[in-house]
Amino acid sequence: MSPMNDANILVYLESVEGQVRKASREALALAAALSRSGCGKVAAAVLDPLAREAAAALRGLDQVYFSPHRLFQHYHNEAFEKALLQAAEDFRARIVILASNEIGRDLAGGLAAALGTAVAADVTQVSFEGGTVAVRRPIYAGKAMAAFRFRRLPAVITVRPNAFADVLAGWTPGAAAPALVELPEPAEAQLRARVLETTAAGRKKTDLTEADIIVSGGRGLKGPENFQILEELADVLGGVVGASRAVCDAGWRPHSDQVGQTGKTVSPKLYIACGLSGAIQHLAGMSSSKCIVAINKDPNAPILQVATYGIVGDLFEVVPALTQKLGTE
Amino acid sequence: MKIWVPIKRVPDTTARIRPDKSGKNIDPADIKFVINPYDEYALEESLVLRDKIPGSEVIAVSLGPAEAGTVLRQALAMGADRAVLLEASLPIGLEIDNAQAGAALAGYLQTQPVDLIFLGRIAVDLQSGVVGSWLARQLGIPRITEVIKVEWTGERFRAQHLVRGQVEVVEAAPPLVLTAQKGLNEPRYPPLKGILAAKKKTIETVPAQMSEAALELVEIEPPPARQPVKILGHGPEAVPELIRLLRTEAKVL
Incomplete structure (x- = not known):
């Protein structure tokens, strides 16, 4: 043999x-x-x-x-x-x-x-x-x-x-x-351990690590309510929303949404980083994505060093414009 | 109750990582080493449990070279009662695979009274995320991994973790292994009193029982470089060009 x-x-x-x-x-x-x-x-x-x-x-x-x-x-x-x-x-x-x-x-x-x-x-x-x-x-x-x-x-x-x-x-x-x-x-x-119950609380359609498209937000979103803008873009693209550590630590998003070295390592086909400067531990978690789009006010933000395409500008203007254009095509 | 907290000394997550000249390890220059953040959640939760369960003791244990003593000292400063170094004369940890780590910890803990072993769900360096379940299986005790909430019911530990996007509630009686997920707690800063007290404590040193490695490290390399960014313009005017490139060049839409 x-x-x-x-x-x-x-x-x-x-x-x-x-x-x-x-x-x-x-x-x-x-x-x-x-x-x-x-x-x-x-x-x-x-x-x-x-x-x-x-x-x-x-x-x-x-x-x-x-x-x-x-x-x-x-x-x-x-x-x-x-x-x-x-x-x-x-x-x-x-x-x-x-x-x-x-x-x-x-x-x-x-x-x-x-x-x-x-x-x-x-x-x-x-x-x-x-x-x-x-x-x-x-x-x-x-x-x-x-x-x-x-x-x-x-x-x-x-x-x-x-x-x-x-x-x-x-x-x-x-x-x-x-x-x-x-x-x-x-x-x-x-069996020694007993499973008492499972609850579908906050269940996502797709796990972040399996998603083909991730729309991710950082502190530039200014508050948890503004993630709605990212949810709308993610919906049009059939993707899911991720977040930076700062955003999760502030309680704007659940920890299960965090991308980075102390969160999830992801490699989607398309990663759109919005208002997210790109701390080294965040970049580590997403820089193997196939295509990275960065939308950021700061032309010197580290996220632009790993991005495929960058748009310098206010995410509150750029993201809705992107959602609308994709949605009407 | 004896609560053991295995902790690993790892590079801080803000550290830049470069291979050293040998290509078999990382260059430790300019790297600040810390307690693995997930182990810190496990330690914090263990300290809280200890204070709730009368007659309990938290013992931090680390596998590694003498330098691992620094994270044990930090664990003592946070409030661990004792610390044990399983000394292995290996550099940063790349040469220990998860089976060797699990076996060395299991070998030592088998000789000790154990009610709970609480460690991080993953170490942020090699990121295997399997030592907790390896250890539990080796010791023949149940495990609940990646927990976001833990309670002691008086007879059992009841923990919550995320499975298939759902919160699963699991109960098991001691002895057991728990692994900590982010969101479990906010680790305390070591109080000044704790830092001073930690300096006076001795760290017990025991030679680690190292088994033969199953995985051999061949080389470490920097990640593949990315192409330079294309700045498409300013504000919403750049949106049509972005959509065009995503379709025709990147082909991701």
């Missing part, structure tokens, strides 16, 4: 309301690319009972692990971790890939400890070389890039959202549907 073909890959597909999350589809695209470059077969684990059909429709996978159990309707790290370990063992997976989000991070650490390895987190490039996995990833929120290599397998990897193409974008349906494998029923009585 050649070691090349041994390295089967298990991908965890995280879903919301029965739909596989974009970041998970990107993780799956990476797994497919690795498989083509000499790794083993690819299986996906989808634990949300509602997402089983969506996952099974992803032809080209060898296997899909699922569970119909209602326990998996809500996230529970002990149950999810155990199920993924069962799937990894059954599939003889040597590489486990998850999306780098709140659930991916939580599970990756537990899985790596159980498998006796480390996590290569938030990776933006992965290759399979000499029987092991090499990755590149931003560190210090993108102030530097680092290349790492797993000394041995197994490897656990979390994938940075928006770093890889969505699997649905280039997916060639295989001839056969994947084999569906039902995981054993979880032993609910063994």
Whole structure:
């Protein structure tokens, strides 16, 4: 048996309301690319009972692990971790890939400890070389890039959202549907933590890290009420609103909106920074965006040093003009 | 209740990061090192919990070289009762992977009475965000990660965290691991009395049990440079040109 073909890959597909999350589809695209470059077969684990059909429709996978159990309707790290370990063992997976989000991070650490390895987190490039996995990833929120290599397998990897193409974008349906494998029923009585409730308070349509377009605001907005201007532009563009640390610390926006080294690191296709000077820790969190537009009164603002396009001017004039022009076209 | 707070010494978030000559580490010149901000939230919350739960003690623990003593001193100044340095003769931390960090902490904490381990959800340097869950799994205890609110009910810890954009409320009995998300609290400044008291305390030093690394650092590089900015003009008159370029040049609309 050649070691090349041994390295089967298990991908965890995280879903919301029965739909596989974009970041998970990107993780799956990476797994497919690795498989083509000499790794083993690819299986996906989808634990949300509602997402089983969506996952099974992803032809080209060898296997899909699922569970119909209602326990998996809500996230529970002990149950999810155990199920993924069962799937990894059954599939003889040597590489486990998850999306780098709140659930991916939580599970990756537990899985790596159980498998006796480390996590290569938030990776933006992965290759399979000499029987092991090499990755590149931003560190210090993108102030530097680092290349790492797993000394041995197994490897656990979390994938940075928006770093890889969505699997649905280039997916060639295989001839056969994947084999569906039902995981054993979880032993609910063994779970130590209890999930009491979940509330949809302040729920966003799209997570900031997965968004294609982000309209972000800083202190130049002058007050929380003025973020309405950014919300309107984001609506026209189909994007979401982000914010600087100063704005979140002042309580104008929730902390979950913060972009930067102590917030979220994002790489959307388009990042529009409005009234945001660009503190170094903010720039670190967004400077890998594909295209950056800065709208700022100050022609010397640091944000203009990383921007693709800049407009010097009052955001209270420029942003509504942009919204209106886009909305009427 | 014994509350352990693992803290990491990291470059301040305003620091500029450059690779050093070896290409395997960062150049520490001109960098101010601080407690990882997320660990500071964990420490603050631990101090609040300690003051609410009679007979509790907060112990800060850091894995790293002797220099990590500076952040332990700061933790003592904020109000930690004791501090332990798990000394590993490694430079800035790039050579420790998250499994080694988790294993070294787990190895030490296994020998200690533990009710709660409270650390930051992520360190702002290497940003793996997995040491909390690695540690919990290794110790065989439950975890609630990225928490934005914590209460002690008298028997259990009840915590809130954001999952799939929703607030999830989870309860678990000690011993357990919690990791702190921003928004949990506003860390206190060390009071003068605390700073003076911290100077008199001794930091217990224990050699860290280092396992073999699973990840090998190959190189560090500066991020790819961006093209120079195109200033499209002043005020709303520049809007049509911006839309044209977003469509035809950047192709993002």
